[in-house]
Amino acid sequence: MPFEPEQNQPYSLSFTAASLRPELARIIAEAFLACGDWGQARQRVLTENTLQARTPASAIRMEREIRQRIETLSRRQIEILAEAPADSRRAIAWLSILKYSAFVFVFSFQDLRGKIESLDPVLRPSDYENFFIAQAETHPELGNLATSTKEKIRRVMITMLREAGILGEGRKDFTLQRPVVPPDVLSAILADNRRWLAGFLVPDDEIAALRE
Secondary structure (H helix, E strand, C coil): CCCCCCCCCCCCHHHHCCCHHHHHHHHHHHCCCCHHHHHHHHHHHHHHHCCCCCCHHHHHHHHHHHHHHHCCCHHHHHHHHHHHHHHHHHHHHHHHHHCCHHHHHHHHHHHHHHHHHHHCEEECCHHHHHHHHHHHHHCHHHCCCCCCHHHHHHHHHHHHHHHCCEECCCCCEEEECCCCCHHHHHHHHCCHHHHHHHCCCHHHHHHHCCCC
C-alpha cells in the first residue's frame, strides 16, 4: 500500500516550475504520441511554442517539468491524457505529479487523506506548516530552503490541489474533498499500481477491495 520515500532520498521540488496545467500536459502528451519519441516531442513543442510561453526560457522550464511528470505514466495513461475528456485529463495530470513528486504524494495520502478520514475536511495553514516541519527532520534539503522558496512551494501546492479538485475553486475555500476518478482513469491506475489511489484520498480498505 502507500509508501514514503527513503529518508536519504532528497525530495524533488521542481514542480514549482508549473502547477498541474492539464491543458499543457495534454499538448505534450499529444506531441509524444504523434512521434513516439520524447526528444522529438520536446523539439516540436519548443519550436512551435505550443505551450504559448511568453519567453523561450519559460517554455523550456515548463516543457521540462511537465514532460518529466508525463514520462512516469504508462502508455494507456498518456493516451487518456491526450484523448479523454477534461475530467479524465485532470485526474491523469494529478496522477503524474503524484508519481513524479514524492513530496506531493506523501502530503496527499498522509495528511490530506488523514484529515478526510478523521472528519476534519478543512486544510488549515498549520496543517501544511506542520507537515513541512516534520518532513524537514528527515529531509534536510527542505530546511535549507529560503523563505521565499518555501512560500512558492506552498503556493504552487495549493494551486495544484485546486486544479485537481481536492480543494474548492475559490481562493478562500479550503474545504477538502476526494477528487473525481473517472472509470477510464481508475482502470488505468489499477492496471499500473493501485497504491497511487491513496493520493486521490481513497481509503486503504476501498483500494484493497477494488478489482482490476
